[in-house]
Amino acid sequence: MAVTAALVLARPNRLRYLLTQDGAAGTTLTITSTGAVTPDLLTDTVPGQVRAIAKAFTDGYAAYAAGALTQAQARALWLSNRGALAPSIGSVRRVTTARCEITPRVGTVTPGWLVDANVDGGGRPTLNITAQATAGTAYLDVELETGAIGA
């Protein structure tokens, strides 16, 4: 498989994955949130705020009722891309959402690592990774917005 994600850190407020592009054909990877085999946001999170976000489909989160979500809602939850959503996820000051950061570690070409959020056919959020075109590694941090207390 060209692109893989290995969980290297799981804390209540963050996950860190080591992304690896082994140079084979293919530049995309989907991280699910269904409780599937890792990498999966539900499987990999430990009790805490990030897990609560991962359970948005089953339990709801803030103003989002349980059930199928849209891409815009997934982006609000996992990229803090709240925008002008209807319904709003909730007051910016009271509702914490997550964000994703990529830090390249090894590579030989200009950057190609991208991360976006979407939903699968059932409305469950996914994180979609696009890797650079040749072999390399990077870290993906899935973390709460800055300011959350606790490790």
Add this chain to the structure above:
Amino acid sequence: MAITITATAVGRNRIRYRLTSTTAGTDTGSITTTGAAKPDLQTDLLTIGVGNQGPLLAIAKAPTAGYGQIAAGALTQAQARGLYLSERTGTNANPGTALATALCRLTPQVGLGGSNVGSWLVDVNVSGGNPTINVTSIGVSPTGVEAACFLDVFLPDQIGA
């Protein structure tokens, strides 16, 4: 020519370096952690601001004082990655669940024509058993115009700056 590395801001839980390069191809630079001449994590933490009062310095002293379940002594690359990249799954790389480990994060600042061209990378290794933070730039300055990037070495989710 090596990447120029300068500490620009220091706190108890974080330090920010500014990296600059004028190399069209691949350029490299290293930050030691032994108390050597700058750029050195211990030296920069001890001489700028309040860095001498925080847990980041404790991580920098791991080879001499140990850090949790990582015993004092020569460290391996896996242990160095556990301490500075929070890649705790390596062999003997987890200091213990209760202890924080650092992250390194890159934020490109200046590039050709105002855009971000090329690639900045960060990894960690050891030299004589002492961790080094190694930065690489690839193609960030194709015309020789200086490109810049910030490197943050920080402990996430900690109270206090």
